[in-house]
Amino acid sequence: MERYEVIIVGAGPSGLSAAIEAAKRGLKVIVFDENDKPGGQLFKQIHKFFGSKEHHAKIRGFRIGEQLLEEAAEAGVEVQLGATVIGLYSDKEVNVRIGDSIRHYKGDTVIVATGAAENMVTFPGWTLPGVIGAGAAQTMMNIHGIRPGKKVLMLGSGNVGLVVSFQLLQAGCEVVALVDAAPRIGGYGVHAAKVARCGVPFYLSHTITKAHGEDHVTGVTISEVDSHFTPIEGTEKTFEVDTICMAVGLSPMSQLLKMAGCEMEDNPKRGGQVPIIDDFGETSVSGIFAAGDVSGIEEASSAMIEGRMAGVCVSEYLGYLSEEEKEAELKKLEGDLDSLRQGMFAPKNRGKLIEKTDEGIDVSMNLLQKGYVSDDEIERFPGVVHRKGVHPVIECTQNIPCNPCQDACPKKCISTGDNITFLPFIKDDCECSNCGMCVASCSGQAIFLVDEDCGDGTATITLPYEFLPLPQVGDTGYGLSRSGEKLCEAEVVLVRSLKAFDHTNLLTMRVPKEYAMKARFFTKD
């Protein structure tokens, strides 16, 4: 039996973060992961993350994974891949399958960071090939470079459903509809808006009632549901699809903690069966900690902080840190975690209908129900201004903890005020240099540079563009509305792809000036 001071189960964002904190203080650490590659779900995340600088905002998820691996290597973390933990006991014995044998390890402390598994919903035909989880779709597209299908229907409008829908579009799939049984979109409005302006229709208060096909999916029927989530007869709509993607939530994979005798609870707010833990992740079994999604479903940024907390706690538990040092470290991390848990989508607001922003502005109901802010709603938000010449238009309408835009502007035109969740506004003495840094920095792709009147009856709109093939200067096509409807003819007048934009290309299109505040996307055909 081999002994380690810290045994960590799971090499995802929280497990690696925990390992780094412990290893850099000199603890003997090993991380087990059943996969062939470390990083958990981070390497499937090709989109830019939200948050502040400290939380890796505007950095793409897989890059955060790469940074984490580098940091772990520097700290001397030992990661054993292809290692499936099959047993965990209260005396901190860990049984691991490696290759064709079972090995026994003993930890002075154990951190369980096993993450979560995808939920499924059932309907006739749900077991047909072609019905897949959103995570599976991401693995196929972003790890293996395989397109999951040609025509896809997405069930679930949380951030996972929205982000994966956009990635499906990027991979060249047609997303025929985004469906959710809830009456309102669950994820960030900005994620919904970038899907909606590609023309994907949203069906809220709808659910799948049947998947069609004999040996694979050939179609799907959805129905509207009443307030008890019962399908209403006569409201059926059928789509021809080859893939049905489900993003209907995650369940913590907490079985190892239960096996170890940790006190558990069924907590719907945390996603299901979770260990009862203190503020820093310690379970009822002294020396066994839980971090990340296994102790409550959130997202990668908070998982990384929880991992660091657990790493700090085990360091103190084994005498590598004094209690004062631990308190100081935890206080800092707690502050970070707290700032991530602010705003409309904070865990405490889950499921609540918030009608006004912190600024007292009415939230766009169209955004919550159809995925885009309507033309008559958009003007009331502080980032939407009218100026002479080129200026930013920031269509950020919900309080979320994110502020890369204010650091991005070299002219300091943009501010989110005192609070990271406040809506960004454009300062009065703004001298926009049309550099495009704000457009590329916005993880929600909600910033546009608009010249409302070029003097010849046209306007130019610069928008973030993350599709291939990239249109060329001189290409003609159509300006699309926020809902993806063809509005007017448009011509590409500039395409910028700087390294600093990190693969968010800036496409500038010329449209008739009456569409300056309406056209928000470009299509060639």
Added chain:
Amino acid sequence: MSRIIDRSMDIGEFVPQPDDDMLICRCEEITKGEIRRAVHDGMWTITEIRRYLRTGMGLCQGQTCSRLVKGIVARELHISPAELEPATSRSPMRPTEMKVMGNEEA
């Protein structure tokens, strides 16, 4: 939290439903109807259901269906899924061949 289930509770008769033939546990090929019937046969805990039907005991070890089975059983008993104690977790957590189990390195 889970509570001890009152076995004298009246849950009514088994009423057939149109989607009773829908598979719930894919690994062991158990349908919604079989799970609902098992409840009316007196299997009121997840442990009993598992021993009776083998739901969640196949290749994926309940990764997909445990939440679904819990929901169906709870609805049949007219209680919240949170009140049902989940299945016991025991080693091996992942399907492991006997030859591997027998090949221990002490």
